[in-house]
Amino acid sequence: MSFTRRTAELLHEDHQATIIVIEALDQLIAKARRKAPDVADPQVRKTLLSASTAIEDEISNHFAFEEEELFTRLEDMGDVGIGAHLRSEHAALLPLGQEVASGAREALQSGFSDSSWPPFRNAAAELIERMFSHIQKEEMALLPALEDLLDAETDMELSSAYAASHG
Amino acid sequence: MTSPNSFLGGAQDRLLPASIPFRFFLTAAVFHVLAWITLFLAANQLAWYTGGPGRVLASLHLVTLGVFAMTAIGASYQLLPVVTRRPLLRDWPARLSFWLFLPGVLGLAWGMGAVSPLLMQGGAILVGAGLAVFGALTADNLRRAGSLPVVAAHGWGALAALVGFAGLGILLVWDMTGGFLANRATLALTHMVLASYGFMGLLVLGLGLVLIPMFALSRAAPKRLGWAQLALAGLALTAYFVGGISGAAPLRWLALLAGSMAIAVYFWTMRLVLAGRMRKRLGLSFLLIRASWGFLALSLGLGGLVLAGVGGPSLPALFGFTLIAGWLLTFLLGILQRILPFLASMHASGKSGLPPPLSSLTAEVPLRIHAVFHFAALVTCAGGILLDMTLLVQIGAALGVVGALAFLGFAVNVVLKLRLEQQTT
Numbered sequence: 001m002s003f004t005r006r007t008a009e010l011l012h013e014d015h016q017a018t019i020i021v022i023e024a025l026d027q028l029i030a031k032a033r034r035k036a037p038d039v040a041d042p043q044v045r046k047t048l049l050s051a052s053t054a055i056e057d058e059i060s061n062h063f064a065f066e067e068e069e070l071f072t073r074l075e076d077m078g079d080v081g082i083g084a085h086l087r088s089e090h091a092a093l094l095p096l097g098q099e100v101a102s103g104a105r106e107a108l109q110s111g112f113s114d115s116s117w118p119p120f121r122n123a124a125a126e127l128i129e130r131m132f133s134h135i136q137k138e139e140m141a142l143l144p145a146l147e148d149l150l151d152a153e154t155d156m157e158l159s160s161a162y163a164a165s166h167g
Numbered sequence: 168m169t170s171p172n173s174f175l176g177g178a179q180d181r182l183l184p185a186s187i188p189f190r191f192f193l194t195a196a197v198f199h200v201l202a203w204i205t206l207f208l209a210a211n212q213l214a215w216y217t218g219g220p221g222r223v224l225a226s227l228h229l230v231t232l233g234v235f236a237m238t239a240i241g242a243s244y245q246l247l248p249v250v251t252r253r254p255l256l257r258d259w260p261a262r263l264s265f266w267l268f269l270p271g272v273l274g275l276a277w278g279m280g281a282v283s284p285l286l287m288q289g290g291a292i293l294v295g296a297g298l299a300v301f302g303a304l305t306a307d308n309l310r311r312a313g314s315l316p317v318v319a320a321h322g323w324g325a326l327a328a329l330v331g332f333a334g335l336g337i338l339l340v341w342d343m344t345g346g347f348l349a350n351r352a353t354l355a356l357t358h359m360v361l362a363s364y365g366f367m368g369l370l371v372l373g374l375g376l377v378l379i380p381m382f383a384l385s386r387a388a389p390k391r392l393g394w395a396q397l398a399l400a401g402l403a404l405t406a407y408f409v410g411g412i413s414g415a416a417p418l419r420w421l422a423l424l425a426g427s428m429a430i431a432v433y434f435w436t437m438r439l440v441l442a443g444r445m446r447k448r449l450g451l452s453f454l455l456i457r458a459s460w461g462f463l464a465l466s467l468g469l470g471g472l473v474l475a476g477v478g479g480p481s482l483p484a485l486f487g488f489t490l491i492a493g494w495l496l497t498f499l500l501g502i503l504q505r506i507l508p509f510l511a512s513m514h515a516s517g518k519s520g521l522p523p524p525l526s527s528l529t530a531e532v533p534l535r536i537h538a539v540f541h542f543a544a545l546v547t548c549a550g551g552i553l554l555d556m557t558l559l560v561q562i563g564a565a566l567g568v569v570g571a572l573a574f575l576g577f578a579v580n581v582v583l584k585l586r587l588e589q590q591t592t
Contacts, residue, residue, distance in 0.1 A: 019384060019445040026448065085513065085522070092521040129524050132384070132446060133512060140381045141249055 005150055006159035007070075008143040010166075014062045015135045021050045021058075025100070026128045029121055036117035039107050052104035055097045055127075063090045065162050070142070073149055086142065089134045096127040183245055185514040187261050189582055191241025192507060194269060196571075196578040198233025199500075202226050203544070203567035205280065210560035213488075214481045214552045218355045220287070220343065225280035230491060232272045232294060235367050238499050240264065240301050243322075243370065245510065247305060250377050251312035251319060260300050268297030275340075284344045291340040298333050302326055317393035321373025324401055328365025331408055332358050350414060357411030359487070364426065365404045367495055372396055372433055379437060382452075382505055383444035388436040396436065399429035419474055427467050434460065451534055455501030458542070462493030485552045492567075493545055500541065500574060504534055507581045515588035528584045533577040540570030 003009050024047040028037060037044045067090065071083030103120040112120065150158065206213070209222030216223045244261050248254045255261065271293025278286025306326055312319040335358040342348040373393075380387050403426035410418030437460070441449075469486040472478045508529040515523050544567035551559030 015384075016445055023445070023447055030448075088522050126524060129526055133509070133525050135384060136381055136509070137513075139384065140377070 003143055003147065005146045005155045007150060007155050007162065008146040010159055010162055011062065011066070011143060012139070014058055015139065017054065018058045018062075018131065019135065021047075021054045022128050022131050025051055025124050029124055029128075032117075032121070034118075036112035036114065039111045045108065048104040048108050051124075052101050052108060056101040059090075059093060059097045061165060063094065065165070066090075066142075069158055069162075070146070070149070074145070077149065086134075086138065089130065089137075093127065093130055093134060096123055096130065099123045100127050183248075183255065183258060183261065185510070185585065187258065187265075188241040188245040188510060189507075189585075190265055191237050191244075192503060193578055193582060194265075195234045195237040195241070195499075195503070196575040198229050198237060198272070199496075200568060200571040200575055201276075202229035202234060203564050203571050205229055205276070206548075207561055207564035207568065210551070210564060211557040213548075213560050214484055214555040214557075216484045216487075218352055220279050220282045222280045225276045227487070227491065228272070228279060229276045230496060231362060231367075232268075233276070235495055235499060236298070237268070237272070238503060239367060239370050240268070242374070242502075242506065243301070243305055246374060246377070247308050247312075247322065250315055250374070251308055253308055253311040255304060255308060260304050264297045264300035264304070266297075267293050267300065271295075271297055284340075287340045287343065291337050295333055295337055298329060302329055315377070317390050317397065318373045318376055320394075321369045321376075321397055324397060324404075325366050325369040325373065328361045328369060328404060332361035332366055335361065353411050353414065357408060360407050360411075360422075361404065363490055363495060364400075369397075369400060371495070371498060372400065372429075375433075375437070378502065378506075379456075380440050380444075382446070383441055383449060384446040385440045385444040388440050392432055392436045392439075396429045396432040399425050399432060403429055423467070423471055423474060430463060430467060434464075451531075451538055452501045452505045455497050455504075455538060455541075459494050459498035459501060462489055462497060462545075466490040466494055479553075481552050481555055485549060488549060488552060492548070497541065497545070500537070504529075504574075504577065507578060511581050511585040511588075515585050523588050528581055528588070530577050530580045533573040533580065536573040537570045537577065540566045540573065544570055 003012060028044060028047045031037070039045060039048065067083075067087060071087065075083050100120070100123050103116070103123065107116070107120065146155075203226075205222055205226035209226055212221060212223050218224075244255065271290050273290070274286050275290025275294055278284070278288075278290050305322060309319045309322045309326075335354055338348065339351065339355055339358060342351055348354060376388055376393050379385075403422045403424075406418045406425060407422035410416065410422060466486060466489045469482065469489055473483050473486050508525045511528045512522060512525050515528065544563045546563075547566060548560050548563030551557070551561075551563055
């Protein structure tokens, strides 16, 4: 999508960054299937490394910003439904993201075993599925709505604060 | 199947109760089965078919009105308010349009198959009334639309084509008893072109600017390309319509040229969108969507041959089959298999608790069966038309029935799982 509000553009960039990690994770799972991947493989290590940091960072900051700054504004305008739905998706995604990040960190240290790979694979598969669907919804229905929700001044304030929080 | 706390910004505003879009989608899945069954029964008439009442015409309208228009109406009611960020003002006219349109399609198709002018006229009146309600609701939404003007403009174009094809359709039905049309065959072809390339085509091109990037997680297509495809498609349809009314053959060649250019722009746009996509694995639905684009290009080539009057006597039927079953049916089934679980997931998550993942609302096996049988049906029927072999058409139609039943199973499964989710949350 393309957006005129900078806040929407920043959130879209977050989505892009998250999808890169999620896509890599998806390919890792598709390639490995039931057999645990070798964490000595550089590509596997790279994917696990990004999964161990990026997902958790991205979604925690991103979700918090949306819930505190955007959903509240939507709710103030009477748009309760969108916040409620996306909050519930966040509630499903956050623990999954943390579980996958934690599993990736452990795998980087000690590799996957026959007992640690299936739960990691299942959690990652659910995270991937939920994340794609969630981002599609936000790209279609939340980010375009910011065009109406935020005036230029608020957009500048929010986007500057969000960009600063991202370092 | 209503959701008190549903999705999409002012959810009560922009997300309709699930029962509205799903009744259209489920009914379309049923008509899909009926269309292939009717084609099976009409197999001996298909290869040489160039128009006129009978089972081929009934099958054609079961798929064009029963599947395409039914899907388009359901999708437009749900998607246009999201895209335009303007809710439908009332829900009940959407329900009314369904209850006018459904018996209308049944009556019209039955009347065509049984060659009963009275049934056809009754059906045509109800279909026209249902489409009029849909047109009024959509026009009102587009009138208030403040965003995505290029998508809204495609919507206006589709509505103009709807007025044209519906008006001609009613004239053609009444002409069966009155015999007042001097150029009936030309007007019938114009009616088909306006309905398929016009109404459905403009909706596909317009909503495609939103849906394809959303499913592929890609940047939106450049707006200038959207406007270019619309301008060229508008020119093509206008030229064809005027050419059909006036009998000026050069205008139809102009239409073919402009239409081909519009499709070239559309393909270029979709290529850009898919090249820039973030989602790499697009799944089975995009296999159907991509294949449908191939059939679209093929339909234009065959249309040119029909216009030039070259090729064998089965060429008009092959053109129609490629256009209707190859392009539009394949495309819509590809889109429907993405939209159904996606919409269901929104409605299943309105109450307390975590929303279900999409995979818990869908079923892959029926979709795989459908895809295999659908493509087998297309190839076999096309072979039957080319070789004028009734048996091949019958085999193809039977394969189509199996595929359609598998798709119906998928659609019913989505609805049942949605109900289950709503009961357990």
